[in-house]
Amino acid sequence: MSSLLGNLGQSSMDEKQPSSSSSSKNRFGPMNEDLLQNILSRLPAKSFASAACVTNSWNKVCSRILSRPKIATAVSLNSSLHIAMQEVIDKVLSEPIRPHFAIANVGPGSCLKNILPLLLKTLGSQTPIILSTVSGIMGRDALTDEFREVMFRRDEYINDDVYLHSGIVLTIGFVPGLKVDVIPILRTAMVPQVSMIDQFVMDIRNYTISVSGCTSPIGIIMFGDQGVDQRNIVEKLDYAMSRETVIVGDEGSHFLYRSRNDLRNVGESPKHYVDAVALVFASDRDKPQGTGEIQFHVALSKGVSAVGPRHKAVSVRTNNSDYVTWLTARREGGQVLDGQQILDNIYDELENRVASPELYIGVTKRRKCSIGSEKTGRITSLAFHGVARGDEEYLYVDGYGIKSGDYFQFYHSDPNSALAACQNVSAHLRNLKLNSSKNCLHTRGVGDKVDRQEVLGGFIFSCCGRGDSFFGRVNVDSSPFLENFPEAPLAGINCAGEIGRESSSLMGQKSQEDSSVRCCLHYYSTVYLLMSYTPAPSER
Numbered sequence: 072m073s074s075l076l077g078n079l080g081q082s083s084m085d086e087k088q089p090s091s092s093s094s095s096k097n098r099f100g101p102m103n104e105d106l107l108q109n110i111l112s113r114l115p116a117k118s119f120a121s122a123a124c125v126t127n128s129w130n131k132v133c134s135r136i137l138s139r140p141k142i143a144t145a146v147s148l149n150s151s152l153h154i155a156m157q158e159v160i161d162k163v164l165s166e167p168i169r170p171h172f173a174i175a176n177v178g179p180g181s182c183l184k185n186i187l188p189l190l191l192k193t194l195g196s197q198t199p200i201i202l203s204t205v206s207g208i209m210g211r212d213a214l215t216d217e218f219r220e221v222m223f224r225r226d227e228y229i230n231d232d233v234y235l236h237s238g239i240v241l242t243i244g245f246v247p248g249l250k251v252d253v254i255p256i257l258r259t260a261m262v263p264q265v266s267m268i269d270q271f272v273m274d275i276r277n278y279t280i281s282v283s284g285c286t287s288p289i290g291i292i293m294f295g296d297q298g299v300d301q302r303n304i305v306e307k308l309d310y311a312m313s314r315e316t317v318i319v320g321d322e323g324s325h326f327l328y329r330s331r332n333d334l335r336n337v338g339e340s341p342k343h344y345v346d347a348v349a350l351v352f353a354s355d356r357d358k359p360q361g362t363g364e365i366q367f368h369v370a371l372s373k374g375v376s377a378v379g380p381r382h383k384a385v386s387v388r389t390n391n392s393d394y395v396t397w398l399t400a401r402r403e404g405g406q407v408l409d410g411q412q413i414l415d416n417i418y419d420e421l422e423n424r425v426a427s428p429e430l431y432i433g434v435t436k437r438r439k440c441s442i443g444s445e446k447t448g449r450i451t452s453l454a455f456h457g458v459a460r461g462d463e464e465y466l467y468v469d470g471y472g473i474k475s476g477d478y479f480q481f482y483h484s485d486p487n488s489a490l491a492a493c494q495n496v497s498a499h500l501r502n503l504k505l506n507s508s509k510n511c512l513h514t515r516g517v518g519d520k521v522d523r524q525e526v527l528g529g530f531i532f533s534c535c536g537r538g539d540s541f542f543g544r545v546n547v548d549s550s551p552f553l554e555n556f557p558e559a560p561l562a563g564i565n566c567a568g569e570i571g572r573e574s575s576s577l578m579g580q581k582s583q584e585d586s587s588v589r590c591c592l593h594y595y596s597t598v599y600l601l602m603s604y605t606p607a608p609s610e611r
Contacts, residue, residue: 142528146210206535209563287313297323322568374595410461531563571598
């Protein structure tokens, strides 16, 4: 099956495949080819791949059927991971598709090493795959087609390794006109992380140049290791990539991966640490004539609100053993405050607003930045740090990278703000659908010959602190997409930090060209990735 799926959609037959004779060509006239196409288009992926190997004539018909891009996704919540895997695999391969990439997300406690070989066996060893554990999943049930948002919660009454829910969401994509591969950031104990981040950026650039001739891809879906601070990695990507490159993902997870380049598949080597992986989508400079254009669009539903005045960090210390920064600060125009004084003032500001909010400080960081030996530039970023506690000496916040003189403001988790932001996203998606300059965005049905921009599908990266317990009702985060594109495939995960580069005009927000402050890592937010396709003139 893996070799069949890997060969499906090629423009010509393999040498070992039978060549078509003149008699076989005569058997399939125009009407018969239409009938054959109708039959083959209804086959599941495995049977369709077999049919493509029968004759050159059949392969031609199969290539015509599978000429436009396609996303397939499914969720299973079966308590048996083996059965759940089979259910989602059967669903995503129930129609013709050739996997150019795959993303699989499972609940905590699942054994990734047992799952990856099954995906490779099914989808083929040359299919780029990222497999990760997440806090929750979203998507349509493989058996009932019901859309679900499910958070994986620990069962407090048993032990920390038993979860109330288990399951998997699997997404595969066929994206002609693009080249896709997984590129890891590999680090050894002897090499500083900063050097490996530069190498990671250069690896993405070099791959993109090799397949497209450009230095920046059109999109990156990234998964970071939960034990590694991803701020420097994401900031370097933001600095190095074109403003048109979409960057989304999950900041903190456990993951395994498989790249098309075997030299990169060293994730299980004891000599290397894999701090993050990037699924890179680059334009194919050798794409066949008449292939349309795939576009990535991003929207953001923020879930935090600012509170209180700005502060200026005065005394800053770091504790390497527990990944915490200690600091004192001065309110604008005021005296130096210790941690307890700072928090007392903020809680006074928050009184009667939000019950038990999560607190963050948003630090405005102005830093020099460069890639390798390239000329140094400057970047201004907004970085969020979770507030741990405060005492009569310091305010304690998560992470590193804060310097004396940096300005920061407090933010708190805010369900009302998040709900309003979701409604705002839905409104902008609706406007995009109705008022696109390239005619209306829409989903394409079976046999629908269209000449407009199509929605292929979408991905959601949502904070694990959101969901029904945050909003008081279900399926809020998925509603903007479902309300506007109910027939399009949609997959989502709950993250421990959402990667989302604020560079899209989709939300009607200021682009990064209009603002000097960049923010790529978010908390209590939801990042939406929408993939669309504009057919080439020859397809219309």
